[in-house]
Amino acid sequence: MSTSNPLDKLAAALATLGPVGHFPKAPGTWGSLAAVVAAPWLFLNLTLPMRVAAIALVFIVGTWACGRAEIVMGKKDPGCVVVDELFGQWLTLLFFTAMPIWYLPAAFVLFRIFDILKPWPVKWAENTFPGGFGVMLDDGVAGLYAMGCLHLLAYVVSLVG
Secondary structure (H helix, E strand, C coil), X not given: CCXXXXXXXXXXXXXXXXXXXXXXXXXXXXXXXXXXHHHHHHXXXXXXXXHHHHHHHHHHHHHHHHHHHHHHHCCCCCCCCXXXXXXXXXXXXXXXXXXXXXXXXXXXXXXHHHHHHCCCCHHHHHHHCCHHHHHHHHHHHHHHHHXXXXXXXXXXXXXXX
C-alpha cells in the first residue's frame, strides 16, 4: 500500500490492527489470537451494554476501514485485514461473564473453525454483501456460530462437572 492520504493510512492501520495483520503466515489466526488475548482487558471487563456498544463500534469502524483497505490495496478482503476477526471473536464472547480460563482457547478454536470452513450462511454473507460490510458480516456470522457452540459446550461441561 502506498498512499499519502492520511485517512487511507488510518483505515489500513485499523483494518490490519496495526502490525497484527502483517505477521507472517495465517494473518486471520493472528488477528483472532490478538482479539482473544486482549479480550480480558479490553472487552470482558465491560458491562453487557458496554460490550454491545464496543462490538457495534468495532463493526462500524471496521466496515469503513475494510472498505477503504480493499480500495487502497486493490483486492477484495485482503488477507492482512484482520479487524473482522476481532469483531467475530469478541462477538463469540459477548454473553460470557466470570468464565473459566479454558473458555478463551475454546472460543478461539470454535471461531477459527467457522471462519475457515465458512458453513452457510457465513460464505453467503461474505459473497452477497460488497465491500467492508461483507468482510465484517461473514465473521459476525461465524462468531454467532461459535458463540452458540461455546454456550452448548459450557452447558455440557456444567452438567458433567
